[in-house]
Amino acid sequence: MGDVAGIGPEVIARAWGDSPLRALARPFVVGSRAVMERALACVGGGATVQEIKQPEDAEPSPRVIPCLEATELDVADVPHGHVDPRAGRAAYDFVITAIDLALQRRVDAVTTLPLNKEALRAGGIVHPGHTEILAERCGVSRHAMMLYIGPPAGAGSSGLGVVHVTLHVPLRRVFDLLTGEAIEAKIHLADQALRPLIGGRASRVAVGALNPHAGEGGLFGDEEIRIIAPAVARAQAAGVDVTGPIASDTLFGRALSGEFDAVVAMYHDQGHIALKTIGFDRAVNITLGLPIVRTSVAHGTAYDIAWKGRAETSSLIESVRVAARIVSGRRQLGLPVGAS
The missing domain is CATH 3.40.718.10 (Isopropylmalate Dehydrogenase)
Structure with missing residues (x-):
């Protein structure tokens, strides 16, 4: 989900209505159900959020967004468009959960939404970004x-x-x-x-x-x-x-x-x-x-337009598309998918 004060949740909510996303994979969200519900309210549409306990429970559909709760912090009321330590810490919790699922081979790939380096630091995280978090968690x-x-x-x-x-x-x-x-x-x-x-x-x-x-x-x-x-x-x-x-x-x-x-x-x-x-x-x-497949959008948290219904979805959809291509290509070459 990325930084909940940025455009990540809104991008997910908007992209969910696009059939390419679900045609490429069986996606689910690692993040906060409450934030995901707010994002759906922001962009409109009739989808609902299904809270799941494990990836195997995910049954995505055009009207159902499975969400794995991945932080103990209450981030539902984090102000939009601003650096917030809770958002930084929660974003870290989200990505750690996703990495661990991939290392356990319970998911084929991880696609991340943007986090904010200043918010990470404010939340007590010493790593400057996703790449460093991934490298340490994966031991590379x-x-x-x-x-x-x-x-x-x-x-x-x-x-x-x-x-x-x-x-x-x-x-x-x-x-x-x-x-x-x-x-x-x-x-x-x-x-x-x-x-x-x-x-x-x-x-x-x-x-x-x-x-x-x-x-x-x-x-x-x-x-x-x-x-x-x-x-x-x-x-x-x-x-x-x-x-x-x-x-x-x-x-x-x-x-x-x-x-x-x-x-x-x-x-x-x-x-x-x-x-x-x-x-x-x-x-x-x-x-x-890495021993796992990880892709990410190439844009940032875009605090200036966050939660205003203006976020574009193309980078997220392309990130999922590329992740699916890598997984498929590795399987065709007889290469492992996920941790060994």
Whole structure:
């Protein structure tokens, strides 16, 4: 459900009336029944909320939204559109419950609605966001976030994914955090993550440069020579179909023409600007390196429009669609779904 003060509950309530959501999976909500009922009242329609005790009890229909109560906090009266410590703590409770269900193989995948980092902190949670919570709960240290847009997206027949070597850090810190080991790890994660989405074949991975003109032979910076190119060479030697470093001003033109399935970007905006420009409402976050399948909407809590009946549903529906594709693709490849 995400942060109850944001648009998450409203997005769920509005999306429930769209047949694609239920056609893709057998969904249920992990959150607060009282909040879900308020969200239904906000968007209108004749659906009701069915409180369930376990996933197996979920019987979703156009008029019934199964909801697993996942917090002991009373969040029914949390003010809308504002940071609230109860909303932050409850959002944490929701995602922990969902992760545990996936680790227990009681659900095939988890799709998350947005939480607010400031609300998390106010609620006593030290993790800055979903990715860090997921990594700790799943016990993994090698992980990454992929921003993905599926076909048709002006991104080739298989869509396009972008994995970031660095993410939510100040731009000045990118140079210090950029290591060959980190780049190589992200290349391998991108290669493995895309395979269930592209029929099992090897992924075609492009690696972006850091400096203008890919450093112009060291004139504009030597990170490409010292760090990026050697990491690409090691990944190539390990059997990955990877190319780079490629200058940023041509990188995405080539990727969007269908030459690559994935791009490894050096920092947040290098990847986000391109993908959100071509399809902000269809972008999906996928967490890589986990023993479970997790997707997420690519937008935030949008406090400014929360609970005003204006929230769009396309990113949620696409997130569920991509999760279902990953699960199906992994099964076809004989790969496990859920924790081992």
